[in-house]
Amino acid sequence: MAGSATIQTRKRSLDQPVYSVAAEFSLGSNTMLNFGAAGGGNRSRNMVYSSLDQEEFGEDYLDEYCTQQEKKRRLTVDQVQFLERSFEADNRLEPERKIQLAKELGLQPRQIAVWFQNRRARWKTKQLETDYGTFHARYETLKSDYDNLLKENDKLKAEVLRLKQNDLGGDTDKESLQLLNSRGLPEVIPEDEESNVQSSAKSETSNVGSPRLTGGVTSHAFGCDYSDSSRIGDSSRIGEDNLQEPDYALPLSSFYHGFPVEDHAFNFW
DNA sequence: TTGTGTTTTATTGCCTCC
DNA sequence: GGAGGCAATAAAACACAA
Numbered sequence A: 001m002a003g004s005a006t007i008q009t010r011k012r013s014l015d016q017p018v019y020s021v022a023a024e025f026s027l028g029s030n031t032m033l034n035f036g037a038a039g040g041g042n043r044s045r046n047m048v049y050s051s052l053d054q055e056e057f058g059e060d061y062l063d064e065y066c067t068q069q070e071k072k073r074r075l076t077v078d079q080v081q082f083l084e085r086s087f088e089a090d091n092r093l094e095p096e097r098k099i100q101l102a103k104e105l106g107l108q109p110r111q112i113a114v115w116f117q118n119r120r121a122r123w124k125t126k127q128l129e130t131d132y133g134t135f136h137a138r139y140e141t142l143k144s145d146y147d148n149l150l151k152e153n154d155k156l157k158a159e160v161l162r163l164k165q166n167d168l169g170g171d172t173d174k175e176s177l178q179l180l181n182s183r184g185l186p187e188v189i190p191e192d193e194e195s196n197v198q199s200s201a202k203s204e205t206s207n208v209g210s211p212r213l214t215g216g217v218t219s220h221a222f223g224c225d226y227s228d229s230s231r232i233g234d235s236s237r238i239g240e241d242n243l244q245e246p247d248y249a250l251p252l253s254s255f256y257h258g259f260p261v262e263d264h265a266f267n268f269w
Numbered sequence B: 001t002t003g004t005g006t007t008t009t010a011t012t013g014c015c016t017c018c
Numbered sequence C: 001g002g003a004g005g006c007a008a009t010a011a012a013a014c015a016c017a018a
Helices: A051-068 A077-089 A095-105 A109-165 A171-181 A199-204
Strands: none
Touching: A077 A095, A077 A109, A095 A109
């Protein structure tokens, strides 16, 4: 068999044989754990064979073996458990550790490397699924909060509109405004008192004729704190350069997280 | 038993690092 | 340029319903 006595490099060309070669390292049988063979012995032409095979049966056997065997062999439960424990300790594989594991499990170092490679891939997939679940749950929470804010805002706007339509001079309306203010909302100033506010403030808002919101519009007033973007997680952290003071000329419903909201629908995902 | 979907083992090609 | 990592993929092994 061509190439059977050469050490397989991982970067082989297409016309090279696919057989891995047991001579990649010399296996010390006294250090090898007794994991036995899995899968009943049918091994693929593509399947690496162990150093033990080479020691026991020699190259003639291996030539025949490599031409006849076409099946892969799965690792035993014990081998997998051993590898799992090793992976938990450190999912990176230094060359020395790879050799050591190969000796202890009776496998090729290449098999150890492949197993760790595939295991990292599985771990990454699992991690992505976990992260998705976490972020999606947070998204749902934020969306729910946002919807509640919208509803609250609509109610308040309706309340303000109703008050404006009434005779604003009456005590009843003042009491209503005080009630609104007592709810921890941005302070609503009756128009008859607004004249006492500095005239320069008038240019800050285009809501001429409407009760003025003071102290800025923040979610804190609604018992929520959305200013901490770290709740979302570092990977989705909002760039602080993008943070800006809300444009108070826009309606309250246009704000979320300090950003103008173009559309109520989130395109989070 | 068989068809089908999933998991595991292994290869290939490309990329980065030293 | 070699070694090692990763993504994509192939294919065998396995699980399981019909």
